[in-house]
Amino acid sequence: MKLVVAIIKPFKLDEVRQALTAIGVHGMTVTEVKGYGRQKGHTEIYRGAEYVVNFLPKLRIEIAVASDIADKAVAVITSNARTGQIGDGKIFVTPIDHALRIRTGETDTDAL
Amino acid sequence: MKLVVAIIKPFKLDEVRQALTAIGVHGMTVTEVKGYGRQKGHTEIYRGAEYVVNFLPKLRIEIAVASDIADKAVAVITSNARTGQIGDGKIFVTPIDHALRIRTGETDTDAL
Amino acid sequence: MKLVVAIIKPFKLDEVRQALTAIGVHGMTVTEVKGYGRQKGHTEIYRGAEYVVNFLPKLRIEIAVASDIADKAVAVITSNARTGQIGDGKIFVTPIDHALRIRTGETDTDAL
């Protein structure tokens, strides 16, 4: 199994979720994060104080999938999260040794 | 070493924490996340606008443990986070190459 | 490639970011988390109710890097996030199978 971690632009979440559901991925965990990268931030000025905000709001999506559909998931996320502008984000695929569904105790792919 | 990642229902945190402490796991990192899965969300209506909220509040617990006690940790989390209803969550076990304690520089299991 | 996950004290973020940029790491994803460990929390009392807060605010930094500079990154984070007091945090290095830049589709180290 693989854990697909994608960092995307917040307003792309729904498209990505629907696309994943379409290919049979019915679960994911989303975290609000701040991203730093090529995409330059903005400046905020409060009276005399000027701050450069380098960290921009992004969403971190975590999806556990069977190894064989990992690539499909990555492809789907890529196509649906893309705007073509800097800051679209990244996808990281990492290995999972075991997975388990707390409710039933089912393990590995059955747990997803 | 393993990184045990568990997605649980928020109000289960304390039980899980205590149970883990009981088996000698004295550290963890918790993140507020939104989960999407079998458990169906609810509908919110604001005047004329109706929104289906598919993402439910969950907690993501991250625990680095020595490989040998990973299973024990998983078992303890499972039994303490379970309510038996849909939405109890998942546990993913992933590998860790190295671990390090910033304060002392101790590495691997000494770091935990 | 490696995914370097560091749990640090919030006010250390800027120093760490700058140090990483200095060694050529130009991207990272940060999450506000709550940490439980040796560092003891504080007590909050609301009228008659007393609560021990065991979870302290921390930042979770996630950095994907080419395997060869992982150690360098770890070293840099360690030296810049250290205060010497309990609660400085941990660093976990985990493997990444693939990485991809959503905007361009570039993969692996080119994606970072």
Next chain:
Amino acid sequence: MGALSYRAAKLAALVIVAASGALATPALAETSTINSADTAWMMVATAFVLMMTIPGLALFYSGMVRKKNVLATMAQSLAAVAIISILWVMFGYSLAFVGDGPWLGTLDRGLLIGMTMDSVNPAAKTIPEALFMLYQMTFAIITVALVAGSVADRMRFSAYLLFAIGWFMFVYVPLAHWVWGGGFLATMGVLDFAGGLVVHLSAGIGGLVAAKVMGRRHGYGSENLSPFDLSLAVVGTGLLWVGWFGFNGGSALAANSRAVMAIISTHLAACAGALTWGAIEWATRRKPSVLGMISGAVAGLGTITPASGFVAPWHGVIIGVVAGIVCFWACTWLKHRFNYDDSLDVFGVHGIGGMTGTLLAGVFAVSAIGGTAGLIEGHPQQVLIQLYGIAVTLVWSGGVTYVLLKLVSVFVPLRVSLQQELEGLDISQHGEALQ
């Protein structure tokens, strides 16, 4: 209740008349003694007391609950305003303030029939009766809204509405008549300037009983139930405090020196209460909390309420200090001793405070200010009269509250399901949430 049913019949009869705006009929109009300065002040005082409930109390209460219950808590104050106001004009005002039978007033002003542009209530001859009615309405509203604090985080909204209606009819209206409307406690000479008995004690004991009947919140004593955003409570306290100038000052029913004296003792009691509570926390917990200081302020305000208008400014300080001490004790020791979950300490702050203040009014009353002498001015009987008023309020409000809740629970469960309680009342009761 027999009397009531007869009145109900009469009430029905009146509906037709009223619907046609017969309000202009000059029945019982009196040669006008209306004074525009008093009218100006009382219109403002009325607005201030309304502001105490929305947004004042709504903020104060919702600032002490968890994020998932913030809106539901505000909804309780909001609903109290909407419902009680309608009931008040239907029959509440008339039964409480028109006609001075020992037990209940009359329905002569049911649906406001006969209230004209220039009619006045004998209790306030210098302002339009309509204004007196409206001013008193705001007291009925906040009293009902106060009770809700005891059952916050777990009461079903539908059950709350039924309870609120019943509580208003059977606890508030009679009490208001007894103490302020020429009822038996008034005749007896009980001192309650702005609502130590009618508002605070009745709400406090009612809340205590309700908390007992409802049972504790899930996780009480085990989980962390700390407030989501205390800053809301601080803002609410500010608005309550300011509004209280209209609450106690307005109870003089005129823009005169007595109103001013009431405002001064009120303000000083709030200050003394805040300092006292904060000091006790500092001494016993090494830190004065903001929640502690605002709790002390509200305790001082609630406690001075029955006494303001009867006592001297400095008595306000003394009363505030006492309030800070006894209410702190009630919220921290008493509550644990009897292990009830009065979520927002309605009893600890308003019940204990109302009781204390009513008693102290009898002790400190200065005839030069309120026309009545208290213990210190050599009139010890007043203290006994005050005690009698307290006893009556405790028994009546406590008893009726208990019966009402049992009655309501026959029709609808008082509590939400555990599932809903965990999910939060905002979502489960109102289908909304703070993002």
Next chain:
Amino acid sequence: MGALSYRAAKLAALVIVAASGALATPALAETSTINSADTAWMMVATAFVLMMTIPGLALFYSGMVRKKNVLATMAQSLAAVAIISILWVMFGYSLAFVGDGPWLGTLDRGLLIGMTMDSVNPAAKTIPEALFMLYQMTFAIITVALVAGSVADRMRFSAYLLFAIGWFMFVYVPLAHWVWGGGFLATMGVLDFAGGLVVHLSAGIGGLVAAKVMGRRHGYGSENLSPFDLSLAVVGTGLLWVGWFGFNGGSALAANSRAVMAIISTHLAACAGALTWGAIEWATRRKPSVLGMISGAVAGLGTITPASGFVAPWHGVIIGVVAGIVCFWACTWLKHRFNYDDSLDVFGVHGIGGMTGTLLAGVFAVSAIGGTAGLIEGHPQQVLIQLYGIAVTLVWSGGVTYVLLKLVSVFVPLRVSLQQELEGLDISQHGEALQ
């Protein structure tokens, strides 16, 4: 407009005079009839109506938008206060309330020239003219601020400012004169106690047209645009409600029984509106929402506005119920039927409410209270007059709003870029954000 350009010239001429604070010249001063009680009440009423906009409306509106637009939404109310106030003293007041030509007033009080310590406006002889001017200013402010709700989340700040200025000059000022300043609608006898036409309907229809012209928000109908922090809206409602006592009560321009009657019907309409909207939601969606209850309250308040001061207390209840029904219908059915994105339902609540209330004022008017008889008292013509007033307001405000927006769009795009809309107006328009 010819008249206007002439006035503009005259205005310019006046600047010099005014700059030297010539204000003290006792020109047109009148033997003082000023009453201090009325003055006291009206100063407070003025403060209350200002409080309705800041922080009242700022909270009510920003509580319904997403986190990224909270500050920008508040900025719209804030800017309305700052800009309209200046324009009001420059020429707005004079053109609206000085001189009773059928179409527009005069510039005799341009830059307040000739306004002295003891001058009074014929419309309010018992308070200083300066106070009458200030009180009316607060109405102009909130009307402009209300319109902004329709274009929230997407209008460029610079475009909003230009639009606000033009809308004030060409919609508000004329309307205020026609209805309240002795203009043709006043002569005709249109009833509008506190602004059903001048404030609510004009803002509502203006908002509708603006929403149509601006187009829908990105993600409307597809993405989740739910409010960030509804508790802000509840607090805002509380302050609006309290402030409305000054809005409708103050429109009596004196501390008298009529002011009291206006306040009572206002309060009851708000209560009835809140209960009605909540009940409908409960019946149709199984849950009464807090947003629903506050929407109903504001609908009731807006709807009673033109009628308060003319009708009896109980009519307030009826009007509130009707308001709850029609405004709910407008916000849930009508809006979807015509598929426009009136972000914060300015038309659904204020437009429909203002229209309904103006009509009902003609139905229920009680001569014993406001000196005018309505349909029920056998004066059906009044209803026709009211309908005429509604038609004029719809056409004028709707038409001018359309022209103005087209005009503004020539100089600056009305909408922010998609990029900025996604990023949020707080950052893109003001360079700030909530953390």
Next chain:
Amino acid sequence: MGALSYRAAKLAALVIVAASGALATPALAETSTINSADTAWMMVATAFVLMMTIPGLALFYSGMVRKKNVLATMAQSLAAVAIISILWVMFGYSLAFVGDGPWLGTLDRGLLIGMTMDSVNPAAKTIPEALFMLYQMTFAIITVALVAGSVADRMRFSAYLLFAIGWFMFVYVPLAHWVWGGGFLATMGVLDFAGGLVVHLSAGIGGLVAAKVMGRRHGYGSENLSPFDLSLAVVGTGLLWVGWFGFNGGSALAANSRAVMAIISTHLAACAGALTWGAIEWATRRKPSVLGMISGAVAGLGTITPASGFVAPWHGVIIGVVAGIVCFWACTWLKHRFNYDDSLDVFGVHGIGGMTGTLLAGVFAVSAIGGTAGLIEGHPQQVLIQLYGIAVTLVWSGGVTYVLLKLVSVFVPLRVSLQQELEGLDISQHGEALQ
């Protein structure tokens, strides 16, 4: 100070008397000239000014700090209310407003001894003395609360309390007497209608000195210290603005045309200030910020304060524009030039504003309004007198503030530990936190 110690003795002596509520002794009572309309207005004005501090200033200030310091910042305003009120009735009022020695008043009203239902203060013969005392109390409160803004985010709560008490006794009370209580500045004819010197300049310069003595916040200039929730500051500004009608309008001490004139120039100055600050930001930073607009509004309000009641409405606009310019300059350039960390710009806004307004009062004063002529009306000396008042205030408040802080630091460290500063004052000083 010798005089003071004597008074302290006398004060002690009085305690016994007061404890027995001897307040009713008609000593120095005067044949009543009390007017109920003025009383009504002043009770409301008093409530408004209290509202300026809680919740107004508490919101305004806490909206500009980081999340971890929100409650602690509110606590400073809250504590100021509680403590200063008590000290005011003990001796503050009497020393400031009773007896007109050049340096200090008397203790004849210490503990309010001799204040009766019908006694009046010569300065305000148409309202109860008790009301005049209470109204002035609210000014003392907000002045002390204002200073706290300079040391936000780092001052130890215990040190703040000691400092606040000392600052009130040795800075505020004397200044209030000198300028308003018949002291030497009053005799000299210094114009300060509602507190340009006594409130704003004294707080501003005190804050500056305090900021210097305390040192900069950790991370100042390097870390991002941006506000957590600016919407709180906007709401606070709204309440401050509304309350200011009572602050400046109430300073006429009667419900008359002068109060109205003061309110108009106050409102216009706030509008002009907001527009000016916003415009400058727009020109220099391409975006007008909401914080900028509210800063400009408050700057305008603070600057017009000493002049309102003396100048014409239009002068309010001019003064507001100047305020926007100089205060913006002070907050953005001056502050960096001298590199001090006045956290919430108390000096930049209130210090500079108070100074400017006091000066301009001497320039624009219109005898027809305030009875005094300024430079423009051919009375240049007034400007010199104003300058003298400014100098005295700068020296006294600045000097005493410095000495006080040094004194306090002998007993308790002024700053929290770095550890506590990082953790936040909410947790470290009050044991609470926003979730």
